[in-house]
Amino acid sequence: MTVLVAYGTTGGSTAEIAGWIAEELTAAGLGVRLLPAAEVDDVAGYxxxxxxxxxxxxxxHADARHFAKRFAGRFADRPAWLFSSGPLDHTADDTDLPPNHQAEVAMGLLPARAHVTFGGRLTAEAHGWLGFVARRMEHEGHAGDFRNPERIRAWARGVATDIVAARQQA
Ligand SMILES: Cc1cc2nc3c(=O)[nH]c(=O)nc-3n(C[C@H](O)[C@H](O)[C@H](O)COP(=O)(O)O)c2cc1C
Known part of the structure; x- marks a missing residue:
């Protein structure tokens, strides 16, 4: 029995969040597969x-949007959770930020049982166009790493508990 942790990322910070979640699920005794959303060909068996x-x-992120479309309806009988990462300030930690429209559509499609928003990261070390934007935003005081690993890991431990509970109901 394996849990799929899939992600859509451009700068790599969401991939790292997914990695922290995968670590917590593994520590809770669950089997885990961690993959970029675009590389998932099949969801049978998770x-x-x-x-x-x-x-x-x-x-x-387009990779996650496409994932939700490709596998629409496939999680009707298995639990699914969504997370968004983005805000470049502390609002995600201070308030319960709702899913944006596209995340809400993904929730309905899969369907997913819950959604959470985590802070994001944008730093001047980013490459390509992202680095260009980051350097400009840094200049305006909007860059930084606003991810909160402890909050993310605690959320993942809650997901692990719910997955085990869902097993017992099945
Ligand atoms: C051009 C641009 C647009 C962004 N738009 C949003 C946005 O609309 N909402 C938000 O919360 N964060 C926004 N962000 C912040 C990113 O979501 C944040 O940097 C995130 O951690 C990036 O994840 P990644 O490293 O996995 O690509 C934006 C960042 C950039 C560079």
Whole structure:
């Protein structure tokens, strides 16, 4: 029995969040497969899903959006959770930020039972166009790493507990 942890990332920070979640699920005794959402060909055989996406321009990363479309309806009988990562400030920790429209659509499609928003990361070390934007935003005081590993790991431990509970109900 394996849990799929899939993610859509451009700068790598959402991939790292997914990695922290995968570590907690593994520590809770669950089997875990950690994959970029675009590399998932099939979801048969997984007992649960965690799908995460970086937010860009008030949208959800295309790889995660496409994942939700490709596997629409496939999680009707298995638990699925979504997370978004993005805000470059502490609002995600201070308040319960709702899913944006595209994340909400993904929730309905799979379907998913819950969604959480985590802070994001944008630093001047980013490569390519992201680095260009990051350096400009840093100049304006909007860059930094606003991810909160402890909160993310605690959320993942809650997901692990719910997956085990879902097993017992099945
Ligand atoms: C051009 C651009 C647009 C962004 N738009 C949003 C946004 O609409 N909402 C948000 O919360 N974060 C936004 N962000 C912040 C990113 O979501 C954040 O940097 C995230 O951690 C990136 O994840 P990744 O490293 O996995 O790609 C934006 C960042 C950039 C560079």
């Amino acid at each position: 007992e649960a899903l965690v799908l995460g996406a970086a937010m860009y321009a008030a949208g959800w």
